[in-house]
Amino acid sequence: MTASRTHRAFPRHLKRAALALTYTAAVLAAAFTAMRILGIETTWPLRLLVSYTPYAVLAALVPPVAAFALRRPRAALAALIAPLALALLIAPRAFADGGTDANGPRLTVATVNLYYGHVDAAAVVALADEHDVDVLSVQELTEEAAAALDLAGLAIRYPHRELSPGVDASGTGVYSRFPLARNASLEFPTHFKMTGVTLTVPGADPVELLATHPLAPYEAERVGDWLSDLARLPRATPDGAVRILAGDFNATLDHAALREIVDSGYTDAASATGAGLVGTWQPHPGDRASVRGLVPPRVALDHVLVDERVAVEAVAFDDVPGGDHRPVIAELTLPAAAV
Structure with missing residues (x-):
């Protein structure tokens, strides 16, 4: 035929x-x-x-x-x-953009969502060691998780920290090898605590960093809070302090609200290295984001946004047992301190 x-x-x-x-x-x-x-x-x-x-x-x-x-x-x-x-x-x-030239010190920043504090603490410490992390931003930090992290060895590796532990998903914290001070000007009252700090890195001017965690829009009633959190996140200050936002944004670069933040003068570290399509979050089968056990594919909710004056050298993704987010690790070069 x-x-x-x-x-x-x-x-x-x-x-x-x-x-x-x-x-x-x-x-x-x-x-x-x-x-x-x-x-x-x-x-x-x-x-x-x-x-x-x-x-x-x-x-x-x-x-x-x-x-x-x-x-x-x-x-x-x-x-x-x-x-x-x-x-x-x-x-x-999906393509590296060539980046920005910077001639200051190196700084490796990682963000880890602890999944209601249930992520294996020893795995977080191993991740920090493997990637030689200088600054660690954690979300969903509980009192119990903070104690477990210290017991696993984080206290020895990171003598400087500012922690805002909470219940279930509401806490955040910043661990650092470099001296830091709380920077409340980066913070604002909301459902989830966000920890702001100013880092003192030798060879660079002070660096502001916020452990970022807007409320998730997991139901219609929460969308307004999610948008409000994103709208209140500190914008970049191209003529001011070098600023970094690192955490679980509960938003991808396809959300207009997140693109508005980036457009203020940030660079998404993953996108700068051609890894911007790598998914970082996928719910567990029993979570509310799954439907009758059907689990949607990964999406990129976790970001390290850096001041455009910062050079992004490399980005890596890892896995930690018990979590629903993949950590993002960004190797950065800061601008040299002003003479």
Whole structure:
């Protein structure tokens, strides 16, 4: 049987149904693309869905492929616009940008979410040793987790710290090899505590750092608090102190609210090294973010945002037993101290 006869033999009603599904999917892909470009993720489900924009690129390829298979070449070309536009939006995160030149001291910053304090403390210490971490930002720090970390050896390795432990997910803290002082000007009252410090690193001017943890928009009623937290995070100060935000932002670079923060004068360390599409969070099967045991793929919620004057040399990701986030480790070069 020839190809043309095969095509004619395809039931007409099934072809019409396939075309209807293809056109519907193409319209949905176009609407998602417009939402992402314009930053109008206005409702709770959309704010969650936009986290998965890198995966949406693949999904948006289905309509043009289907249209081509159904011998609708013009529709296929039109449907290609959405995946191409999405790909152009996320592609820069997959390529190193050449970075900024800085000639000051090196500083390795890591961020670790402790998952309600349940992450294995010895694994956190091993991670800090393996990557030679200078400053450690932790989220979801409890009193019990702080004690376990010290018992595992963190107290010896990091004599300087400012801790704001809390209940379940509400605590944060900063551990440092370098002297630090609490910087309350970086903090603000919210559901989760965020610990601000000023670091004294030899050879560099004082560096401000915030252990960052906005409230997660895990339900519609929490979206306002999440947006408020992101809006109140300290912006970059290109003509002032060098500033670093390190933590679980509960947002990806596809969220308009996070892009606004970055645009104030920060660089996302992972994106600067071409690793900006690496996912860092995936819920456990029993968590509220999973649906009847179905676990969504990883998304990049954890970030080290650095002042644009800071050079990002390398970024690594690791795993710690018991956690639902992957730690992010950024090797940085700070600007040299002003003479």
